[in-house]
Amino acid sequence: MFTAVNGGRYTALVLAVVLTCLLLPFSDCLPSTDSEIVSRLFFLPPGLTAPKGRENTQKIRHWKSIFSEEDLDYDIRLLKYKKNNGIELKTSYQNLIAGWHRLLEVNHLSMILKKCRENEIPAEIVFLAMAESMWNKNAASTSGAKGYWQFMPSTARLYGLIHARSDHRAHPELSTDAAISLLQDNYNLTKGWDRKFNINPRTVSNNDRWLWAFWSYNSSPNSVARYYKKLRGNPSNFALYCDSCENANYVNKIFGIRAALKAYVVKSIKPPVHKAPSNQALSQADALYSHYQNTWFELPLPERLAALEEIKRQYLALKKPRNQVPPDALKDVIKQIRHIGTILSYV
Numbered sequence: 001m002f003t004a005v006n007g008g009r010y011t012a013l014v015l016a017v018v019l020t021c022l023l024l025p026f027s028d029c030l031p032s033t034d035s036e037i038v039s040r041l042f043f044l045p046p047g048l049t050a051p052k053g054r055e056n057t058q059k060i061r062h063w064k065s066i067f068s069e070e071d072l073d074y075d076i077r078l079l080k081y082k083k084n085n086g087i088e089l090k091t092s093y094q095n096l097i098a099g100w101h102r103l104l105e106v107n108h109l110s111m112i113l114k115k116c117r118e119n120e121i122p123a124e125i126v127f128l129a130m131a132e133s134m135w136n137k138n139a140a141s142t143s144g145a146k147g148y149w150q151f152m153p154s155t156a157r158l159y160g161l162i163h164a165r166s167d168h169r170a171h172p173e174l175s176t177d178a179a180i181s182l183l184q185d186n187y188n189l190t191k192g193w194d195r196k197f198n199i200n201p202r203t204v205s206n207n208d209r210w211l212w213a214f215w216s217y218n219s220s221p222n223s224v225a226r227y228y229k230k231l232r233g234n235p236s237n238f239a240l241y242c243d244s245c246e247n248a249n250y251v252n253k254i255f256g257i258r259a260a261l262k263a264y265v266v267k268s269i270k271p272p273v274h275k276a277p278s279n280q281a282l283s284q285a286d287a288l289y290s291h292y293q294n295t296w297f298e299l300p301l302p303e304r305l306a307a308l309e310e311i312k313r314q315y316l317a318l319k320k321p322r323n324q325v326p327p328d329a330l331k332d333v334i335k336q337i338r339h340i341g342t343i344l345s346y347v
Contacts (some may be wrong), residue, residue, distance in 0.1 A: 038265055042262040042265055048122035048211070049207055052236040059256070063253045063257065064259040064263075067260035072342065079301065080346070080347050089302065090297075090299075096260060099133075099134030103126070111172065112126055125183065130254075133147065146169045146170070148172060149176070149178065151169050151175065160174075183214070189221055190213065197228070199229075208235050215235070215251055219247040223244075227242055288314055289311050292307050301343065301347075308336050308340070311333050312330070
């Protein structure tokens, strides 16, 4: 029987486990299930914190809004470009959430974090991978980068992904190994830069070295080294001094992606609305809404809009009592219809 005493012991045990995870390094407390891994990524202290400074904080918020369908102007510009170039009309948020589900569905998330533990790499490389390809093995850039981690051919050869007639940039484990090796090399470069530029290594934190390693992943380490020298290893003003807009935004984009995904995860784990099983019409409307919630990120915007319109029609057709209609669901549907309708009116 679960007594008050037993309940107190259970609570104490849970607190002990949580505190252990908080106090031990990441390598000693790797979660074993996807739900625990998600908790480690979003709800426990991060292995890597964002660059400091007001400018960086503002840019992270900006990227979060872009990857949450909160920046209407950005989505309109993006989808106009996609329409003019024959690309499927999906928002950045849709591509992000689709990539997140790919990570979970094939157990690649746990694979990446296992390798992070083994190599003492910050788990935040998950969000770097999302920034690179949205975890799409077929992703390819016009410059020649391909695969999950967007390796250029020359770098892929250097890290053993391309040899003879084999190209393993679309191989999840081999390409992740290569990405980890590249980031480790970038991290070690910062120590060489300390000696080269006469910088006291004690003034550069381990966290900041990883931020520089992330920036070097996106750009030539030689170009990043110039800013390392200029800023004396302090990355807080990198975004202000970097000549490349893409590279200046890169790390802030990664943390914006993390924030957007955390908001999505929090929303996804909210308890479901209690339904009235006796109302057949309500059950049908809820079933449509539930299906939409599981597939919206795969639907081009016109199809999303049509699905939402049908869900709205089903809810509004319900007979009284009206309190049987889940108000949050209908409110959310109407909000999305207005937002998508506005975007499509400009595209």
